[in-house]
Amino acid sequence: MIVGKAKKRRDGKSSFLTLLAYTTTRDDHHHDDVIDPETQKARLSQSKEAIFERLMGYIHRHGDADKSLITERFPDGRHQVLFDQVLCETNTLSVATAAVEMQAVALKNTRCKDPVYHFFLSWPETDSPTVEQIFESARHSLKALGMSDHQYVTAIHRDTDHLHCHVAANRIHPVTYKVADDAYDISKLHKASREMELKYGWTRTNGCHVINENNRIVRSCSKEKSMPDDAKKLEYYSDQESLYGYAVRECRSEISEILKADSIYWERIHAVLIRAGLELKKKGAGLAIYHRAHPEQTPLKASRLHPDLTLSHLEPRAGPFESSPKVDTYDKDRLVFGYVIEKSYDRRLHARDHSARHERRLARAEAREELKLRYQHDKKEAKCPSFDAKNRFRTLSMTFRFRRAHVCVAVRDPLMRKLAWHVLAFEREKAMAQLRLQLKQERAHWHRAPENRRLSYRLWVEQQALKGDKAAISQLRGWAYQAKRDERTAYLSDTVIECAVSDDIAPVELKGYTHHIHRDGAILYKKEGVTQMIDRGETIEMARPFENEGDNMVAGLRLAEQKSGEKRVFSGPREYVEKACSLVRDLNEMGETSLTLTDSLQQKRVCEMRPQDKPAPISFDSPNLTP
Incomplete structure (x- = not known):
């Protein structure tokens, strides 16, 4: 069980509201969403007022009680609740009002500068803890910190490669209003996690405390220091080594x-x-x-x-x-x-590409840099028009200047002339105010139009990916890699063509297929609305490779031809590999291409395959494909 503690703000302005909104609601984009040029999803407002409204809305929105469903109550006052599809446990009155309750208690102690406490527990893929074991681990960790009676919310997340839970707690005791000491808290959390590993037989992990050969928890003697925070942020958020x-x-x-x-x-x-x-x-x-x-x-x-x-x-x-x-x-x-x-x-090279060839790493880094420069250029060019405001104000001012001059000639009585000037001054200010309001409305109308809206870098990259930009698709895959989401585009099949690391290509036009790009950079090739192939850069997955005279296998090889060729290996059931090797031989004999496999055994099989050994031939004259 891995323990982590979120880095606290230095200004002491940590917020229960923003923390609980992150741990209990799922407002982010899903990586398996199809990028649609007609709809552009903007990120929700992160102001405290908007976050609180969204939290309350999950309970009161249209009276939909399913958004907050209490699954179990316990005698000690805690309860488990399914809140926006996130399973939580709390000892507060409600998950939606937990932030307000914690803040009310925290205000009773004026000496504590930062009462917000946040840590998370994560389990390796080899472990499969139950929901009760996860919540028990969180309570045991709070007990080790001396906060077993404090207000807390535990939320289970399954949106990464590792099952984990976030624990948000209030350091101020709800009865005595005393603050819990957080000194040596990491050491306490590591020791508590080792105790849970011994109790349930989970995978043993390293930390401040380890389990020795006698199944005793002892202090770790490791001398190697962890990665600096700046380096960790650079590699995680920017995917730069x-x-x-x-x-x-x-x-x-x-x-x-x-x-x-x-x-x-x-x-x-x-x-x-x-x-x-x-x-x-x-x-x-x-x-x-x-x-x-x-x-x-x-x-x-x-x-x-x-x-x-x-x-x-x-x-x-x-x-x-x-x-x-x-x-x-x-x-x-x-x-x-x-x-x-x-x-x-x-520094331009990306952390996930270190096993790729240096030439392709440089090419990919340069493409990403050029993509950012193009975005900056488009951002500068996309300026709001002036709506000729300067000339319109000048014209209005000249109009009243002429009217004032006319009053000087037409009205001879000094008192009446002065009165007329005052009336003109009032009318001028009124007209100027109306023009300002009119310009404001025109600008607001212009900004509301989708085609005039300034795109964020992520949305702009998605639009470029729809145009077939290879660097933009590579950037989407980089973001999906850094997020390490389990909600990426689901795997299609185990019949795969393995390609080289960071082997990115633009979408290929295949007759009979349409392509769609997901937010994780996966390119889906569909036929009659059904996904037939997925190009993830490093792999090409093919569904139903033997149907329709092997159309999908032929199309998959057409995609593999466009790759660098540094790696080209068939992976999957033996029947699939045998038939794919025979298909490569037929393609080479027809002289349309020279498709070389990088696996020596598969290449040898292609060269040694006799006509009587080959599986049933696959037609290359399929009307659904273009060579």
Whole structure:
């Protein structure tokens, strides 16, 4: 059982309302929604008034009691409720009013700066805890924190790869109004999770406390430090590889082997970092790792890479610190004797693509950068028109100026002239106010029109994906990856063509098929409204590959032809693989294409397959497909 605690705001303005709205309601877009150019879904308002109205609306909306259905009550005052399809447990009067109840209690203690407490519990895929076990784990964790009698709401979420629950609690006791001490809370939560793992036999996880070989809970002795928060945010929210992640992937294992040796030399440590395009330097009283090509970038603390990579550990064994040796420039036409940079960190590259080829990683990163520049350009160009406001105000002002001049000539009595001027001044202000209101209405009408509405970056990318933009489809898949939702487009079939990592292509026009793009970047190819194929970039899934003389298998190979060809492997039942191999042979014999499989066994099967060994032939003259 994995324990996590949300990072608190530094300004002390954490809100029970926003926290409970996040944990109990599901207002976000679903990743398996089809992108429709006619309808553009805007995100709901996040103001406290709007959030509270939505929470109350789930109970009172049109009298629909199913939005908040109490499933079970307990003698100690707590109850379980199905709230907006999210199963919750709370000891407050209602989930919708829990935020108000907690805030009312928190106001009784004026010394506590931040009474909001939020943590979550997560279970690996190998565990399948019941609902009662999940809620029991949450209550046990609250008891370990000394908040068993405090107000809380626990919500079970199943929208990620791992089943987890969020616990929102009030640190102020509802009777004594004393604040619960949150010192060493992470250690307490980890110990409580180990106790639940022993009780129910769940998968044992690491943390501040671990279970030893004698089934006893002891303090962990791990020296490796966790990923810095900035690096974690960069990789999770932006899908960009951090300097920490790059250094760990390229250097940690080799540095660990060097530090385990009996004799340690600074030169060997520098050699490992040089090959990765990094440099070890002194910074203050310690060591830091810099990016050689961009030394102005924020460096990485050396102990983050390895806990023993510090001056206090290394100087007694390796001597005084030695600077990095000179780096030679690689030249294929001459023999290089010095240290050469073999790789380099590029912040534009994406964390999920590290196993892809470097050329395609660069191409994908450049396409994403160009996509952002195009959005910025379109955003600048999409300006609200002026509606000729300047000339209209000027014309109105000139009209009253002429009327004032006419009064000067037509009215000779000074008192009547002055009175007429006052009347004109009043009429001028009235006309100016009417013109301002008219312009405001015209601008509001212009903004209400869907074609004039300024799109957010996500909505703009969805519109570009509908136009067949490969970079936009890749961006959608990146967002789906970072969210790690289980609600992605459901898997279609186990008959699959496996392709290379980040092998993205634009939608392909296939006769008889229509394509639709989901919010997770999956391209669905349908025939008569029924999904026949799904292109996820790294895989092509085909349903019913043997029906209609194998139309879907032929179409799947047409899609695979458009890929890079770095990886092309059939995966699925043996019958499917055999027939797909025979189809590749027939395609190659017809001379239409040279389709090469990357799996040696499958390629050998294609080459050795004799005519009598081949399964029943599949027609290539199907009227539903174009070559």
